[in-house]
Amino acid sequence: MNQLRPILLLQALLLAIGTATSAGAADLPKVKLFTTGGTIQSRASNRDKLMEYNDGPKVTPQDLIADLPELKAVADVSYSEVSNVGSGNIDTAKLLQLAKGINEWLARPEAAGAVVTHGTATLEETAYFLDLVVKSPKPVVVVGAMHPFSSISRDGPFNLYNAVRVAASKEAIGKGVMVLLNDEIHAARDVTKNNTYRVDTFVSRDLGPIGFADSDRIVFYRNNLRKHTDQSEFDVGTLTSLPKVDIVYGYQEADRAPIDALVKGGDRGIVLDDSAASFTDAVKEGRAKGVVFVQSDRKGSGRVVLSEKVAARGVVTADNLNAQKSRVLLRLALTKTSDPKEIQRIFNEY
Ligand code: ASP
Numbered sequence: 001m002n003q004l005r006p007i008l009l010l011q012a013l014l015l016a017i018g019t020a021t022s023a024g025a026a027d028l029p030k031v032k033l034f035t036t037g038g039t040i041q042s043r044a045s046n047r048d049k050l051m052e053y054n055d056g057p058k059v060t061p062q063d064l065i066a067d068l069p070e071l072k073a074v075a076d077v078s079y080s081e082v083s084n085v086g087s088g089n090i091d092t093a094k095l096l097q098l099a100k101g102i103n104e105w106l107a108r109p110e111a112a113g114a115v116v117t118h119g120t121a122t123l124e125e126t127a128y129f130l131d132l133v134v135k136s137p138k139p140v141v142v143v144g145a146m147h148p149f150s151s152i153s154r155d156g157p158f159n160l161y162n163a164v165r166v167a168a169s170k171e172a173i174g175k176g177v178m179v180l181l182n183d184e185i186h187a188a189r190d191v192t193k194n195n196t197y198r199v200d201t202f203v204s205r206d207l208g209p210i211g212f213a214d215s216d217r218i219v220f221y222r223n224n225l226r227k228h229t230d231q232s233e234f235d236v237g238t239l240t241s242l243p244k245v246d247i248v249y250g251y252q253e254a255d256r257a258p259i260d261a262l263v264k265g266g267d268r269g270i271v272l273d274d275s276a277a278s279f280t281d282a283v284k285e286g287r288a289k290g291v292v293f294v295q296s297d298r299k300g301s302g303r304v305v306l307s308e309k310v311a312a313r314g315v316v317t318a319d320n321l322n323a324q325k326s327r328v329l330l331r332l333a334l335t336k337t338s339d340p341k342e343i344q345r346i347f348n349e350y
Helices: 004-021 061-065 069-073 092-106 124-132 156-167 258-263 279-288 307-312 323-333 340-349
Strands: 028-036 075-081 113-117 140-143 175-183 186-188 211-213 216-220 243-249 269-274 292-296
Touching: 028 061, 028 092, 028 156, 028 258, 061 075, 092 113, 092 124, 092 175, 113 124, 113 156, 124 140, 124 175, 124 323, 140 156, 156 175, 156 211, 175 292, 211 307, 243 258, 243 323, 269 279, 269 323, 279 292, 292 323, 292 340
Parallel strands: 028 075, 028 113, 113 140, 140 175, 243 269, 269 292
Antiparallel strands: 175 186, 186 211, 211 216
């Protein structure tokens, strides 16, 4: 038995050297997961339940990582839990906490990228907000799922796996904040949730995805040329709140009452999602009180072209941003100025 001892010691030594020199977590790109909740972190009582799926205990960041041992070959993944809520509950405090947390992480030399889990309903708003306030060219990928964690064919794990692959990839540097579901990589500025229920819900209507997370590699075909991340003039570093901005929907015979109520309630800006005859006077009166109006359009794609008539009324046009994205940009623009000409410049550049 005693003769065996030196051999066992040698084996243990070789094993230790092997562990130290083979590719371990320390050699992999470091990606931090910022979790906020949503369907990707929800459980239902049955595997076939795709609605009302908040029955079980919430899926924690630890559960997400433990569920994907494949991540160990892609990145050294750490996490920070921001919240575990449906995306309808994401508010300014959480947005600012998330943005500051990501900026702190990406400023560290060892950080390669960040991934954010999020409910799909308002995912595009958070993604565009981050696109405007993250101060780094390092990749940030926002990811969600349409099927809960407990379902038969859940889409969350592959989406998350691919999101980490993108966040860890050199190709994704400088692409701004991206959204990944269904293997498609979309620019945060362009993407929108297009369908209430299907897994292929995220589309960039005017322009299409910027790339794909395919099994052989992460491949990009184009870039978002609008200003974002490290080129952006917006800084949330010292902010604890954001200006109040709401959206009013236009349709036949729409009442002006919502505009009047919002102006009275102290809104600094209002996005008009299309127009109505009664809006003209309401906007004129709101402008006189210093409220900034942005004209967006409910069609969901295409530009709102700047007409001389609209400019003369002091109304800003949204370019091809939908109303919810226009609201995100207007809130940040109002942290800098309330001059409609300057805000139009911002809408032309971002
Ligand atoms: N209700 C969910 C949310 O937005 C939908 C989802 O995550 O897909 O949080």
